[in-house]
Amino acid sequence: MTDSPEPSGERAGYRRSAKSPRGEARRRELLDKVADELGTNGLVDFSLRRAARAAGTTHKVLLYHFDGPEDLLTQAVLQLRERRIDRAVVAAGEGDGRSLADRVHSMWPTLIGTESWVLDQAIGLAMYDAGRYADLARSASRQYLPALLSLCPEDWDEQRKTEVAELILATLRGFLIEWRTSGDAAGIEAGFAALVRALDREEQM
Structure with missing residues (x-):
């Protein structure tokens, strides 16, 4: 698995609204799309960029909602x-x-x-x-x-x-x-x- 998250300190302010109702809804939407992709293509070579393509977004947006690639993979599983x-x-x-x-x-x-x-x-x-x-x-x-x-x-x-x-x-x-x-x-x-x-x-x- 590739892609490393940015240092958490640099993201703290940026992610402040991730737990809002709107943020949670967006997170669920992204997670559904990533889970669908995993269900089709499996876990081999999973990365944030691959997940971002499946979700129709960027890896930075995923990092806003998830604590890195391992957290996203776990949540999708x-x-x-x-x-x-x-x-x-x-x-x-x-x-x-x-x-x-x-x-x-x-x-x-x-x-x-x-x-x-x-x-x-x-x-x-x-x-x-x-x-x-x-x-x-x-x-x-x-x-x-x-x-x-x-x-x-x-x-x-x-x-x-x-x-x-x-x-x-x-x-x-x-x-x-x-x-x-x-x-x-x-x-x-x-x-x-x-x-x-x-x-x-x-x-x-």
């Missing part, structure tokens, strides 16, 4: 991940009366669908250079867990919901790695069958 989570939750919520296992399984096509390869790149980047990009991985758990907790039966206590949500999250991550690295659909389905049985037993307790 978070945006893409939120889109995927929203779609997955919708898929899981379709149809009343379904079991937790069925709802989790119905999320899978969304998890491997649009933009998934870019989000896998983000996790890889966090593992490759944890010093700079660790939050790309840490933030994934913070984003996914609330959605998984919401799928659990309402009468479960918080500890039980958390334990099951963590199990689901870890298992789905393993499936995503397997899907990305080997494409073994049959193996993943076999793993899902075991996950479904485990979740069914948990619900029947």
Whole structure:
């Protein structure tokens, strides 16, 4: 990734209005465009100038709204991940009366669908250079867990919901790695069958 931000002291006055309602709206608009570009072209060779072209602005304008290229990249990845989570939750919520296992399984096509390869790149980047990009991985758990907790039966206590949500999250991550690295659909389905049985037993307790 290229482009370095200007010294923060020189920008303090210039960025004074960035947190205003108008500034926040402009920031969201820019972020949507950059996230769209990342979803198409991925993280390789990301730079402020590339992002600026996608957003129809200049890299200086991006520096007004974001704390450099790493902050912009992180925020765009978070945006893409939120889109995927929203779609997955919708898929899981379709149809009343379904079991937790069925709802989790119905999320899978969304998890491997649009933009998934870019989000896998983000996790890889966090593992490759944890010093700079660790939050790309840490933030994934913070984003996914609330959605998984919401799928659990309402009468479960918080500890039980958390334990099951963590199990689901870890298992789905393993499936995503397997899907990305080997494409073994049959193996993943076999793993899902075991996950479904485990979740069914948990619900029947």
